[in-house]
Amino acid sequence: MQQSDLLDGLEADLHRLLEHVRSEWAALSPEALNTRPAPDQWNKAEILAHLNAYWNAYLPAIELAIHKGKARRWTPSGPVQYTARGKRALKQADPQQGKKYKSAKRYNFFQKPTPQHPLKSFIIGAEKLQRLLQLAKAVDLNKTSVRKAHSWFGGHYTLGNLLEWLVRHSEKHLKS
Secondary structure (H helix, E strand, O other): OEHHHHHHHHHHHHHHHHHHHHHHHOOOOHHHHOOOOOOOOOOHHHHHHHHHHHHHHHHHHHHHHHHHHHHOOOOOOOEOOOOHHHHHHHHHHOOOOOOOOOOOHHHOOOOOOOOOOHHHHHHHHHHHHHHHHHHHHHOOOOOOEEEOOOOOOOOEEEHHHHHHHHHHHHHHHHOO
């Protein structure tokens, strides 16, 4: 898949997710956001806090990576390439795949206090991600990389793999 096609598709998917949240979740009361569908399932506020935590970790790094890619004049070329780490992360985030994975403690808000206004923070983060998807069209998604957040072992995601993962991960949580 060409880089521009991936970014256009991610932009459209993110737009649909944002509209879904604005139309369905924004009308809910704080009590409804904190109502658990089942004793062992996350409520909507916990889901939003989880997604916001990932976005807070990665969106600033993505913005920096895009600026570095522009400065190095890494223009888009060829199809999107998937690293082994990227493939593994995308497989876990696939909304069609029903398997659940355990979140790292810093991203797990199950039965923990959630930050205030998780819905507002989510919408702001989604709009920022939309802008970053637009900016990413100017750089090579394969050469530009982002350091894995909170990792002791280091490692990087290519920009294309990480952007796709952020959108697919959000879809997986918001569509369930």
